[in-house]
Amino acid sequence: MLLAEHGLQFMAGPEIRRPSSDVRSETIARRLGVLANLSPAETALLHDVGAGPTTVWTPRSLIETQAEYALQLFLISGWAARVCELKDGRCQFLQLILPGDALAPHLQVCDRQQTIQCLTLSRTVDGTAIRLAARDSAKFPGIAAATELAAAHDRALLLDQVTRLGRQTAYERVANLFIELHYRCSQVGLVHADGLAFPLTQEAIGDLLGLSLVHVNRTLQLMRRESMIALKQGRLMLLNLPELQAIADFRPPQIEHLG
Amino acid sequence: MLLAEHGLQFMAGPEIRRPSSDVRSETIARRLGVLANLSPAETALLHDVGAGPTTVWTPRSLIETQAEYALQLFLISGWAARVCELKDGRCQFLQLILPGDALAPHLQVCDRQQTIQCLTLSRTVDGTAIRLAARDSAKFPGIAAATELAAAHDRALLLDQVTRLGRQTAYERVANLFIELHYRCSQVGLVHADGLAFPLTQEAIGDLLGLSLVHVNRTLQLMRRESMIALKQGRLMLLNLPELQAIADFRPPQIEHLG
């Protein structure tokens, strides 16, 4: 998919909304709470951030990571992707950004035209308060540890992506991706009895896994035929997690804080 | 690789050596000096680290990244790789570690059996002093900035690796890799008129680029036939850099320190 073909189709730019009654204001607290123990004060701070003014981004819109403010954003609903486009139009998704994730967990680098593209309608909040708290590790030890682990987690997922692309077959890549997404979504409470909301098009899966749209389609059908997954109407359910895990060789990131 | 290093292949494990008269004690200072302006005191500190006691690692030996001390190591000669091995034995090199690089530029994560493997005889030094200096950004602003940028640089190379594996052909991958290595080696003064020392076997290139050994061989021969490269006796020369850059779609990492 060409980035240039799309862009901001309906909106000229981001739009500030008043704090909504969105049930997901606790997403960030939930995400970071998994990574470290948070004091009540820290949890409250993260809730406040999550309930703050929301910026809404339309599907396909690009978030300019060159801009200073973008580095402070946290995604609280919707899915986005870090994207790299080659000169000839080939497009590779580097990794997915899910609710609760920071748009720039590390120092930002502008390499190879890397951009962030929203895949769905997305909402972000300003996380400057989180960054500031993370620097004051005496007062906010939980937030400091959690944001650092989140950055390590992000990097671990990137390493998984390398292995996926380098040494796994199409079937294995899809299985691995689905388990990763299941894992990440479950951490922020986005997995329910009927699976998880799955907004990726088959083209997006292809861009993420280095596969063609057609081959993604055939792989998904094979997985359905084998009763490994159920994927319809925007919801994904993993029907045979043990078998999928064996196929995908998935291991949840084990992060040890040694340094 | 230095000829003198060839004779030491029978060593069983790491070994502490007295500071040698190795010409490469300035490698770390050179590497970090490219990323930030260093004061004379900072340069001297890095020189001292580079001239400190050296640990020697035999080819194929593994560096245990679980161990606390390994996180502080800097590579000052030889090449190593971060490696991920799947359950069934398939092996993927995640990225290469070159002289001047830290073994763990970020917080270390133990994900997916990730290990560090030496590809040649390698030497490391303890960089604890560098880490400590980096935390005192008032006294060592240059080192603090450079190590942070080095970590970002490392991540940028990882993103390049994803794009390479996901969306480039074998020929493009090899071209892109060679340019990256040329770029990285030139930063630490390892590129001379006759190119650069290139110790990778074709099997290692395959593991790095997600290709089979045989296909790497054929791709290299094609590149030689087209006079794009000269690769023999452990030295690599890029004969047509402009054309290679066009093919590989290589852009040197542009890191902006915004956060």
Place this chain on the structure above:
DNA sequence: CGGAACGTTGATAGCTATCAATCGACGTGG
């Protein structure tokens, strides 16, 4: 109703893997 977005299907081409064998360089041991 037309168009767009997304998913599906069939046919074909092509890149890359795999298997197998050979060759040269090198170091070892008889």
Place this chain on the structure above:
DNA sequence: CCACGTCGATTGATAGCTATCAACGTTCCG
């Protein structure tokens, strides 16, 4: 000194996974 084993590079033949091209179906929406 030479036979031998190992490692890395090379070559040929074949299989197979995945891309590409093209067409069609479905849903949604203005």
